[in-house]
Amino acid sequence: MDFSSKLLENAVHEMAQLPGIGKRTALRLVLHLLRQPEEQTTHLAKALVDLKTEVKFCKNCHNISDFDLCEICANPNREKSLVCVVEDIRDVMAIENTSQYRGLYHVLGGKISPMDGVGPNQLNITTLIDKVKREEVTEIIFALSSTMEGDTTNFYIYKQLEDYKITTSTIARGIGVGDELEYADEVTLGRSILNRVPFENSLKS
Amino acid sequence: MDFSSKLLENAVHEMAQLPGIGKRTALRLVLHLLRQPEEQTTHLAKALVDLKTEVKFCKNCHNISDFDLCEICANPNREKSLVCVVEDIRDVMAIENTSQYRGLYHVLGGKISPMDGVGPNQLNITTLIDKVKREEVTEIIFALSSTMEGDTTNFYIYKQLEDYKITTSTIARGIGVGDELEYADEVTLGRSILNRVPFENSLKS
Known part of the structure; x- marks a missing residue:
């Protein structure tokens, strides 16, 4: 893509580093931010940097x-x-x-x-x-x-x-509640038969 | 969604303000940034803020x-x-x-x-x-x-x-080059007949 502005090109490039965001989507997102009030961009930038620099993980479970x-x-x-x-x-x-x-x-x-x-x-x-x-x-x-x-x-x-x-x-692996048997893959269906559970268990919600 | 962290919730909230980015996608993007080196987040944040604060528009064409x-x-x-x-x-x-x-x-x-x-x-x-x-x-x-x-x-x-x-x-509105007539909508096909062009024009690339 041939941008008329280095600033724009740089913003699109950084945005396109995110997974699943291609150059076209990145451009759309960046142009959207340009049309919004400045606060939206500064809040987004601050929220991301704050999270990255101040994030903590639970010392017991690492959440x-x-x-x-x-x-x-x-x-x-x-x-x-x-x-x-x-x-x-x-x-x-x-x-x-x-x-x-x-x-x-x-x-x-x-x-x-x-x-x-x-x-x-x-x-x-x-x-x-x-x-x-x-x-x-x-x-x-x-x-x-x-x-x-x-x-x-x-x-x-x-x-x-x-x-x-x-x-x-x-x-437990098995057929999802509400799913049709005919659309399930063989491995899942096979396992759900092997690991069948007492009928009474299915009566509990 | 019930987050275990205000910082995370805030980052996801701001990310989800972007068009086409829902809460789930926002969470995925934010968690990705958390796993990457800190520079990626700071570069993204800086690029967006720089663009928003320093952007200029051409005084002739507004590009x-x-x-x-x-x-x-x-x-x-x-x-x-x-x-x-x-x-x-x-x-x-x-x-x-x-x-x-x-x-x-x-x-x-x-x-x-x-x-x-x-x-x-x-x-x-x-x-x-x-x-x-x-x-x-x-x-x-x-x-x-x-x-x-x-x-x-x-x-x-x-x-x-x-x-x-x-x-x-x-x-000109019309059938795209390489497109099949049968899949074109009526309005486009109709216009492309009304606004037909001399055959010789189609020989130029």
């Missing part, structure tokens, strides 16, 4: 938090011996939205992915093992997405925990 | 420019008596990419749209009329998109210019 301990870890009503292992804060938010989970989380911050240069040391795995060593945990629920990276990460952690007396589980 | 006169208006080889009226810089870039146009532009900065509170006074229309009054212009090409707002704007400007001896034209 993003404004305090040393996140709201969930600090809540005395949560079951501290039950830990759900997730990839990032979006998974925490998704599970919290269900209101079905009363334990704590452990945010890994990613999945093991040699292709992207992410090894076990880049993830918050040792602190999870330490929790188990200190006998704070009785059950770990793996809730990573079931991709190759997710399965690798699950298995890596599982192997580290073999010598400790804790229960490990993964969230 | 975004780093100088008082944009490169196109400052180019002695462009035909100064031919002016193409467009909505914004994206249209200028699109037409420049064709390498078929040697005249100047006039960037309106929008279209007349009472629904969005945009009247003729918010657009760069008087400076266009002034150019005609000063007899700098012999032909005006309307190149706004053919929506109701575009047509209204074209017609408003056309009426203002009635008393002056200049040629006005609009860009």
Whole structure:
């Protein structure tokens, strides 16, 4: 693209660094900001820089938090011996939205992915093992997405925990509530038959 | 959405002000920035604020420019008596990419749209009329998109210019080069028959 202004070109270039934002979309967003009051741009810029420079992570579960301990870890009503292992804060938010989970989380911050240069040391795995060593945990629920990276990460952690007396589980895979069988993929449908549950369980909401 | 951090919530809120960016996408973009080196966030923030505070518009055609006169208006080889009226810089870039146009532009900065509170006074229309009054212009090409707002704007400007001896034209509407007739809408196909051109013209690239 041939811009008439270096300032514009630079803004579009930086905006297009964001994932899923191409040059055309970046230009549309930047031109939108140009038409809006100056505050919108300064507020956006300040919010991003503030977050990046002042962000804290919960020292127990590594979730993003404004305090040393996140709201969930600090809540005395949560079951501290039950830990759900997730990839990032979006998974925490998704599970919290269900209101079905009363334990704590452990945010890994990613999945093991040699292709992207992410090894076990880049993830918050040792602190999870330490929790188990200190006998704070009785059950770990793996809730990573079931991709190759997710399965690798699950298995890596599982192997580290073999010598400790804790229960490990993964969230149930199966046909989504309200979904039609005929559109489900074979792997999911197969697993949902293998891991069938007592009928009475389906009566609970 | 229930965020565990005010800083995060604020960044997502500001990001979601951009057009076409919902809360979920905003969260994804913000989390991406959190994982990148701090420079990426500061560069993005600085580029946006710099553009917003230092942006200049060409005093002749109102295009975004780093100088008082944009490169196109400052180019002695462009035909100064031919002016193409467009909505914004994206249209200028699109037409420049064709390498078929040697005249100047006039960037309106929008279209007349009472629904969005945009009247003729918010657009760069008087400076266009002034150019005609000063007899700098012999032909005006309307190149706004053919929506109701575009047509209204074209017609408003056309009426203002009635008393002056200049040629006005609009860009040709028709079937796109390489497109199939059967998929074209009736209005476009109808216009392309009414406004048919001598066969020899189609032999020029």
